[in-house]
Amino acid sequence: MAPRSRLHVPHPPARPGQEPDFSYLEISPAGAVNRPDITAAVRDIENLSLEMVRVLDDEHRSVGPWNPHLEAEELQVGLRHMLLTRLFDDRMQKIQRQGRISFYIKSTGEEAVAVAQGMALQPTDMLFPSYRQQGLHVVRGRNLVDLMCQCLSNTRDMCKGRQMPIMYHWGSGNIFTISGNLATQFPQAVGWAMAAAIKGEDRLAASWIGEGASAEADFHHAMTFAAVYQAPVILNLVNNQYAISTFQGFAGGEHRTFAQRGPGYGIPGIRVDGNDFLAVYAVTQWAAQRARASAGPTLIEHVTYRAGAHSTSDDPSRYRPKEEWQAWPLGDPITRLKQHLIVLGEWSEERHARLEKELEAYVTACWKEAESYGTLTGGPALDPLTMFEDVLKQMPPSLVHQREELRALQASAAKQPHSAPSVAKKG
Amino acid sequence: MAPRSRLHVPHPPARPGQEPDFSYLEISPAGAVNRPDITAAVRDIENLSLEMVRVLDDEHRSVGPWNPHLEAEELQVGLRHMLLTRLFDDRMQKIQRQGRISFYIKSTGEEAVAVAQGMALQPTDMLFPSYRQQGLHVVRGRNLVDLMCQCLSNTRDMCKGRQMPIMYHWGSGNIFTISGNLATQFPQAVGWAMAAAIKGEDRLAASWIGEGASAEADFHHAMTFAAVYQAPVILNLVNNQYAISTFQGFAGGEHRTFAQRGPGYGIPGIRVDGNDFLAVYAVTQWAAQRARASAGPTLIEHVTYRAGAHSTSDDPSRYRPKEEWQAWPLGDPITRLKQHLIVLGEWSEERHARLEKELEAYVTACWKEAESYGTLTGGPALDPLTMFEDVLKQMPPSLVHQREELRALQASAAKQPHSAPSVAKKG
Amino acid sequence: MARMNMVQALNSAMDVMLERDPRVVILGEDVGYFGGVFRVTEGLQRKYGEHRVLDTPIAEGGIVAAAIGMGVNGLKPVAEIQFADYIYPGFDQVVSELARVRYRSAGEFSAPVTIRTPCGGGIRGGQTHSQSPESVFTHVCGIKVVMPSNPYDAKGLLISAIEDEDPVVFFEPKRIYNGPFDGDPHKPAVPWSAHPRGEVPEGHYTVPIGRAEVVREGRQASVLTYGTMVHVAEAAVRLAGVDAEIIDVRTMSPLDVETLCTSVCKTGRCVVVHEATRFSGYGAELVATVQEECFWNLEAPIQRVTGWDTPYPHAFEWEYFPGPARIAAALKQVTEAA
Amino acid sequence: MARMNMVQALNSAMDVMLERDPRVVILGEDVGYFGGVFRVTEGLQRKYGEHRVLDTPIAEGGIVAAAIGMGVNGLKPVAEIQFADYIYPGFDQVVSELARVRYRSAGEFSAPVTIRTPCGGGIRGGQTHSQSPESVFTHVCGIKVVMPSNPYDAKGLLISAIEDEDPVVFFEPKRIYNGPFDGDPHKPAVPWSAHPRGEVPEGHYTVPIGRAEVVREGRQASVLTYGTMVHVAEAAVRLAGVDAEIIDVRTMSPLDVETLCTSVCKTGRCVVVHEATRFSGYGAELVATVQEECFWNLEAPIQRVTGWDTPYPHAFEWEYFPGPARIAAALKQVTEAA
């Protein structure tokens, strides 16, 4: 066999020890991209998928046709949600490091995606997130205690101890249950939207997928079904540059933007500065108007950066320069919105510091309450016998039997081990 | 529930009893599309995926930059291969109608795809066809008897009776085994091409998929892997307007060409008049040059029409006007090449009639020989005990045991039924 | 009452449910305008409109996923997978999603999807139009798995499946779509109209999921089987001259252990029959359950009569098919065992 | 000889094979530069180059398909599926393609692909990082299915798998990557260096596919198990105080019936243990085979000790896990049965 090879292998711009290099990233100036009518034909608006919609300029002013002209209060709410999401993430990560929960996934650096989008949608719209849009729960007013209890698998866990941390759901909040299997939610959201259209309802569905997961079959199914039935759905591809260790080139992002997948299927694609709260809000509004006007689905690529590790099982210093986040040309979404509000005269460093303190205290209070409902290692605990419920709506005889077997076992065993000290890697 | 629905449902242009209507089809004039250099960047040649490469004009002359300037003899060989493919198909269909084989699939109307492409590639290139590229076997000089024996599941069946008719393969001819599961060959071809690149070989892989099957996950995987590794592969999407009963709109072709999927992944897409032998040849040559120059994969959409039924299990008069084939604006690939040769002064109606007779006789002779090796209902028969072979390279004890069980059973049974009269639908 | 073959009975079940329940929608490849390659959905789109009966792209994973989304949004989708052999591209959505939505959300979300799919061989379909993959689905908790053996059950069970609040994978043995089949392909085809279970009420009725049926009472042995093989077993019992009880399992999961084991404990001898390959086939579960429950009554090892552990070969389908002779031999073996 | 844990042993197997055979290539999500999320491929890309050890897109179906194409083109691909729970998106390519290429082409084409994938629970992975789906693969003819229980076997079996001319699905019980686990999560972790099977030759050797191993001789009962549960069974035998023979099945398919049945025919009593859910689990096949071969020697019904028929719950993994107490109870039951 010849040692020579002509197989192309994508290379990330930088490895640990090298200078961060984001020269591959094509960035449009703020305000530069036109905002077409929602009824425009795909072929007339292909530029949206190649350029980058941006509203906040380098002086932190909002400019151009995509400026959503939000009230200052609304921006403050957005800032608050993003900050709360970040502080919540930081706390939970710390708690995981202490071994008090088994796993965690932060959304640091990407808060604008979930928060701006959540705010641009109606509460009745149905959301099918991946595991990195906890901001949606924050926007919709979820009590953080609920999220924490899920991470703790305690007596108030909405998942009754069945799922790993961060696999939230919220029926009344219209947020779907998260799966461990990547990408599966994407075509489900399309099916949900098809049903809404069949019923003639005005609700839309939105879903989120990582750029890495977009290589899965489900992405293709979602795009195809959405295009064929012109389903009222917003399909969000969050390109945070990394899957776990592999950069976006391994998902097919080397030669073309992910937003360009849209036009390939006859679906408008929009590439947006995912760290620009106003731009994300604006494109979401545009896509939502399209969906509500029966004008069809939209694919949005959010260009952002995963500032933290993939999860608490991951150590990114093994595969990328530590300094990348600082070098990321689109900045930090929280800082940018904060600076914008300051420029508007609607915010200050002092107010920000005060808010941060307030939210920190709130997170602390929530955690205290959550812990009172039990932890992995102590306090009140869920009854293990509940594990036999909800497999089917009605428990079949075999499961009744197995539950009784476990009940008897527990009765006979003086002490049955209840938890493991070891926590290994999870993807 | 509201009876109103805003779900879009694609509608074919015509149903049985209605006038055929191909106004949806965008057709470029022959010679109108530019032929870029094989090193051109995807974004600079997107027009190739929206327009239509055509060489033969309405006067049957070859025109424009894509004209491959083939010798007359080569064109005559192409004509012969296409005609033989068609006559073979017609004969096998008749034979199926007589109940002498269990199933058949014709390629009528699409012969130019397999034949022109087969001729434009090297014999060492590896082919991963779907079930409608029998022309590839013809081009590569396969004895028709071999194909017929496969359809007969007889003693000379290359598949040893294991596969339905038309599921050919040809190891030494570099044509891969056909699967009943749609689309699976597409990413396999990419893997094969990756291996060729890893080994530093100059061989390329080509694969074919129907526009209907392109909705399967495998299409997405093939495109993604081909794009990421820039594999030396030609990915052909044969858009013959129909899956089984559903027109191409149900595969996502309503709002955009299938060729446009290519640029969506960063892969050049070319839309070609699939019934224009010269155009198909030319684009294949271009794509093959790209692959051999390590310039990456190419997606080719062949715009053609499935003139016959989906298979012998199908009755297209239930879902489309009988007259559609006559109304098809891109004509019949055989007639068009024939007329071109006549215009060139290299062919005549008489020679054509003579060729047809000769090939008919050849097919008849092949069939006679094939039948002599056994049919489903008589003559020599394969040993059923061979069914236990090739599950694994070495037969495991359990299968040895099962084979002996069957052997004993057959010995004890005076007469064991060997075939069924009933043949039901297959997809 | 009307006479229906299995195709008509299944069609009638969907017709009844589309009529009664506006939440019911049908989706799948070629199921709409065309009425399905086996014509099981014939006429339904014309009657209920193309928003209730949807043709889909060819993407089984997409079909199942879309059905899940629809189910979550309050519809009751009935998805057709054109051949059971083609359910694998949708396997992840069935196993990781459809079967898990209720559990992982602690009951807050659920997707009451029915997946219909024709299975089994004997129609010269070769290895990719003949498979019976029920076993792998029975290993997946969170879904029910059903296979009827006659028109009456087919309609009643399909209505139950659609009404069920849990997902059901509904296998349709296509060899008996048009008539019962006793395992001899050379005999003239028998239509369902000549069979008592070809009498099918036109309106709504149900056959409960989770209940097996004794289709022939007997004392010498028990045959546990389902689908096409119920009829083949009947022929085998006649052939063997053994007074065997035949049980149509009907629901593979959840299993009606009681009916099965009552029979085997009574007869003390058992043959398990299915068309799928033997190794880790559903028969293994039946044997394992029965030997556990009836061990002290068993007088002979339980025999499995199944497809061989090879793909279903086109030319040798009748040598592959576990026909009456093989079943009869097993019956003799278990009844003659000391 | 060196001391290796299972991760190192598996890594060493690939290292040896990459070195010996230029056809061997590794592919999978994060397996290249990063060395795999469990670090099983650590250092291999650095040593052999990025054309022998390939990071891939996140698409299990694409990974398997690409591996098939590479196999057809003369390479010997070793594909990693990051978690066994994520093999389902590639299921069609495994079942309909990888397992069928040789058969349907009558041996003219074949794809000698090895699929490695970590399986099993006990690492707080919840329902989608804990599954043991071996059963469904054993029902698919045309592939071999293997699961080692210790570093020595892991390396020897993985080398055999890579050298095998047939496809092998190779399950790696991740709970015992770093050390044997006896079922008690509260005990301090034990490293492989303290275990005799943590002694692993550095070079090439093989452990044959298709052969079970008696890991403990005994007279009173036979425990048939594999993977993590081999160690748990050892603890259970001590706990129960029963002189049981423990058999590590090692290769689920093709099964070494002889070794298993020789043991059970000798002891007359049998317990089958696995971590996967019980219904239609691989244990059913073991029970079905054993009762057929050893019926006349069996003195008690064969017991199955398995995961419950629910998804693997995050909070209750130790109540879910078929631990020593449950196995010991089953051992008592079979040995005390009249």
Ligand SMILES: Cc1ncc(C[n+]2csc(CCOP(=O)(O)OP(=O)(O)O)c2C)c(N)n1
């Ligand atoms: C089907 C499947 N394959 C693999 C994994 C393991 N896995 C979990 S997250 C992840 C990376 C996903 O990257 P991306 O989609 O970019 O999302 P991000 O984490 O960046 O938000 C992988 C490979 C999985 N959960 N599911």
Ligand SMILES: Cc1ncc(C[n+]2csc(CCOP(=O)(O)OP(=O)(O)O)c2C)c(N)n1
């Ligand atoms: C996975 C899978 N799903 C469904 C089928 C049934 N089926 C066979 S051919 C066909 C239509 C394919 O249409 P297209 O891809 O356009 O190819 P064409 O027949 O037009 O060449 C269908 C649905 C199959 N063979 N495999």
Ligand SMILES: [Mg+2]
């Ligand atoms: Mg990412």
Ligand SMILES: [Mg+2]
């Ligand atoms: Mg087609």
